[in-house]
Amino acid sequence: MTNIYELERKWLKYKIKSYLPIVIITISIIAIGVILLIAFTSLNTSKITQTAPVKPIAAPEKTPHETAVPKDENRTLTNIASQKDIKKEALAIEEITPIGVNNLKKEQIVLTPSLNFMKNMQGNTPPQIYIVQEKENLQTNEPKNGKNKVFLQENNPSIEAIEEVRPLEPIQEKKKDDSINISRQNTQEDIEHVIQRFKKNNNPTLSLFIAKKYYELGQYSQSYNYSLITNQLNNNIEASWIIFTKSLVKLDKKDMAIKTLKQYIEHSHSNQAKILLDEITSGKFK
Amino acid sequence: MNSIFQNSKDVFLDTVSAKDYIQLERVSTIYQSLKDSVKKPLKMILLYGKPGTGKSMFLTKLYHDLSAMQTIHLYSTPILDESEFFKTLAQDLLQVKYNGELNFTQFMKIINENPMHEIPLVLLDEAQLYSSALMEKIRLLSDTRKVKFVITLHKTEKEDLIAKEHFQTRIWESIELENTSSAELKIYIQKKLMKANCFDTANMFQNSSVDLIHKLTKGNYRDTNKLVYTLFDLYMWYEINNPLKINKNYLSHKLIEMSALQTGLIHD
Structure with a gap:
């Protein structure tokens, strides 16, 4: 008679043996998987650690271009803008910004206003102000001056669109027109000279002068930018508000100009501002 | 109970018994082919395959099916002694009981002296156990067309050699049996x-x-x-x-x- 118990024991041994390769293969696969995972993770970590020091090295080279990134939110005219967004914008600007505006940042030209009128100026979307350096042939009429122009860029999509979409050809034509006018050439040179001075001392009077000159030259986006800079340096200069709102009107931002002016009037009760508001609302000033 | x-x-x-034969489709086809081959004027039919593929069962079934219709003799166990082999054949095919040693020459003489009215069919199972000398004589015997053989072989290298050397020119039909699906x-x-x-x-x-x-x-x-x-x-x-x-x-x-x-x- 067959010894069933012995046979069962043999069968158990046989089953263990038959499953052994599967178990070994499974364990091996899991082990290989774990090793690969660890290797991959460590590789990624080492990559991060390798790349991490690069940023601080690169940052100082680039930071000079980020001329208007405010270090302290409370001190900016656009204190409602988040620091994160500003950095993003600044990084985007870096690519088109040549070297030469670093002085502005170093001297911290962006100051904190006492009013939050800008917050209301654009509804829920707070303006973000950066100083952006732009190649001369995109924004200025000066043909040969190798120096770069500095202007304030608000996080206003329409203004950005004006600056970005502006085709090259009309600008060049404009340059030709401007080059004929000798007096303008001198004015432009004057502005350049004042800009250099402004970069050195951040005097709001100089930035106001630049804003006025740009306004006279019809470069309203520049006058807008410099009036804004002036306002950030000293928000009690009435002329900066006037130029600012006038530039807004010229840039087809009439509603924003009226809103801004009203808020300024509430605060300052300026007669000149009231007159300008009347002119704008009545349509006299276009 | x-x-x-x-x-x-x-x-x-x-056990090898014709009543235990199981009719499977593929096996039936092969069996029918074997039966058809037997009817042909063949000298020798080779049935080969690995052990346990049903060769013996085939021979047993064939013997069982044809014994009523023709002279057929099945040798399930090999007769390894040459004299004994020919004596057994003389007894079964010609009903000649021979005393003493009977060699191939003497057996051929007996066959010639005793003409048969039909060609008998001899089924040899486990033919790989026969000696080469005896297999050679079986070959010569099949050449005379006095006896028809159906032999089974295990499919090994040695058996293949036997099949090639001794029976290649004489085998009219070779059927391979395989393991089942x-x-x-x-x-x-x-x-x-x-x-x-x-x-x-x-x-x-x-x-x-x-x-x-x-x-x-x-x-x-x-x-x-x-x-x-x-x-x-x-x-x-x-x-x-x-x-x-x-x-x-x-x-x-x-x-x-x-x-x-x-x-x-x-x-x-």
Whole structure:
């Protein structure tokens, strides 16, 4: 008679043996998987650690271009803008910004206003102000001056669109027109000279002068930018508000100009501002 | 009361009997081909295949089917002595009882002296066990067309050599028998059981169980018979000693593997 118990024991041994390769293969696969995972993770970590020091090295080279990134939110005219967004914008600007505006940042030209009128100026979307350096042939009429122009860029999509979409050809034509006018050439040179001075001392009077000159030259986006800079340096200069709102009107931002002016009037009760508001609302000033 | 497993076990006793022949589609085709070949004026028919593929069963079945119609002699066990071989042939084919030694020359003389009204068919099983010298004489005998031979060989290198050297020019038909497929094996087992009215146990053979049996036996009929015989033996033991461990609706893979271990098909 067959010894069933012995046979069962043999069968158990046989089953263990038959499953052994599967178990070994499974364990091996899991082990290989774990090793690969660890290797991959460590590789990624080492990559991060390798790349991490690069940023601080690169940052100082680039930071000079980020001329208007405010270090302290409370001190900016656009204190409602988040620091994160500003950095993003600044990084985007870096690519088109040549070297030469670093002085502005170093001297911290962006100051904190006492009013939050800008917050209301654009509804829920707070303006973000950066100083952006732009190649001369995109924004200025000066043909040969190798120096770069500095202007304030608000996080206003329409203004950005004006600056970005502006085709090259009309600008060049404009340059030709401007080059004929000798007096303008001198004015432009004057502005350049004042800009250099402004970069050195951040005097709001100089930035106001630049804003006025740009306004006279019809470069309203520049006058807008410099009036804004002036306002950030000293928000009690009435002329900066006037130029600012006038530039807004010229840039087809009439509603924003009226809103801004009203808020300024509430605060300052300026007669000149009231007159300008009347002119704008009545349509006299276009 | 007899256990259902007892009756089922007996079905798989390793015997070669025409009544145990199971009609399978592929096997039937081969068998019909063999029967047709026998009717042809052939000198020799070779039936070859691995052990346990049903060669002996084929010969037995052929003998059983043709014995009523023609002179046919089956030699299941090889007659290794040459004199004894020819004496047996003389006795069976010519009814000549010869005393003393009978060699090939003497046997041929007897054949020539005793003409036969029909060519007898001689079935030689396990022909690989015959000596080369005797095989050579069988070849010469088949050349005379006085006797027709159907021989079975195990398919080994040696048998192939015999087939090539001695019979290549004389063999008119060679039929190879192979191990069965899983589907055929299921039919084979179930037909065998149902032939013996073991319907309950026949139903226990599900596809997965037969697949496992086929995997273990490689479709060899003899190994299958051995395995299933042992399997039912184990079922009988469990039925008596530990009935809770068995299910009569399907076969336990564990018991199939235990049977394979017991019969030496697998090792622990």
